[in-house]
Amino acid sequence: QLQLVESGGGVVQPGRSLRVSCAASGFTFSSYALHWVRQAPGKGLEWVAFISYDGTNKYYADSVKGRFTISRDNSKNTLYLQMNSLRAEDTAVYYCARDASHFGSGNIDYWGQGTLVTVSS
Amino acid sequence: EIVLTQSPATLSLSPGERATLSCRASQSVSSYLAWYQQKPGQAPRLLIYDVSNRATGIPARFSGSGSGTDFTLTISSLEPEDFAVYYCQQRSDWPLLTFGQGTRLEIK
Numbered sequence: 001q002l003q004l005v006e007s008g009g010g011v012v013q014p015g016r017s018l019r020v021s022c023a024a025s026g027f028t029f030s031s032y033a034l035h036w037v038r039q040a041p042g043k044g045l046e047w048v049a050f051i052s053y054d055g056t057n058k059y060y061a062d063s064v065k066g067r068f069t070i071s072r073d074n075s076k077n078t079l080y081l082q083m084n085s086l087r088a089e090d091t092a093v094y095y096c097a098r099d100a101s102h103f104g105s106g107n108i109d110y111w112g113q114g115t116l117v118t119v120s121s
Numbered sequence: 122e123i124v125l126t127q128s129p130a131t132l133s134l135s136p137g138e139r140a141t142l143s144c145r146a147s148q149s150v151s152s153y154l155a156w157y158q159q160k161p162g163q164a165p166r167l168l169i170y171d172v173s174n175r176a177t178g179i180p181a182r183f184s185g186s187g188s189g190t191d192f193t194l195t196i197s198s199l200e201p202e203d204f205a206v207y208y209c210q211q212r213s214d215w216p217l218l219t220f221g222q223g224t225r226l227e228i229k
Contacts, residue, residue, distance in 0.1 A: 035218075044208065044220055044221070044222045044223050045157075045165065045208055045210075045220040045223075046220070047217070047218040047219065047220070050216055059216035059217075061217070095164055095165075100170075104215070104216065105212065105215070106153070106210075106211075106212025106215045106216070106218050107155065107170050107171070107212060108155070108167065108210070108218075109167050109170075109176065110167070111164035111165050111166070112164060113163070113164050114164060
């Protein structure tokens with residue numbers, strides 16, 4: 001069945017970097033656009049970044065633009081989020097999520113279970 | 122940025138009752154509105170997309186309606202497993218996606 005499994009979360013100091021990953025299975029990874037969405041503890045959902053099926057189009061929320069980079073490796077069925085210059089307000093569960101289309105529509109149809117990133121000294 | 126405001130913040134009902142959840146947009150989102158359900162410790166699950174289309178495997182007791190700026194998620198007869206937090210999300214402002222702050226549906 002379709003699975004999105006995030007990994008790489010942990011505790012990191014402010015100003016440092018971290019990369020989280022999302023391994024996909026159960027569908028043709030290279031045919032779908034993908035998103036990262038985060039959820040701060042006890043809070044709502046915040047869209048973070050998008051990448052098209054082939055990696056040519058990428059978009060970011062203003063809150064992370066210039067600090068985070070989304071990428072994908074279709075040969076490994078894996079999505080990445082490189083997070084630099086981390087701040088306390090980046091503390092959240094980071095979800096990998098599938099868009100329902102190749103190029104991106106904003107219709108998010110499947111979500112992973114998330115990985116917790118805690119930014120703290 | 123399109124702001125989505127959900128009401129009420131918390132809804133207390135009993136199993137078997139009808140639930141009506143509201144989502145209001147700060148400007149028109151046409152028909153580009155979705156609803157998600159999230160249970161504690163779990164990922165969100167897509168219920169409804171483009172206002173009224175049920176996602177795969179979603180029971181018929183879940184329905185969506187509305188257009189423009191005012192939208193409703195209705196659960197016709199609550200089952201014990203329906204008590205959760207519900208979020209609306211717009212994609213009209215693509216690629217900027219925004220979510221409402223959530224409505225907590227709790228057992229009365």
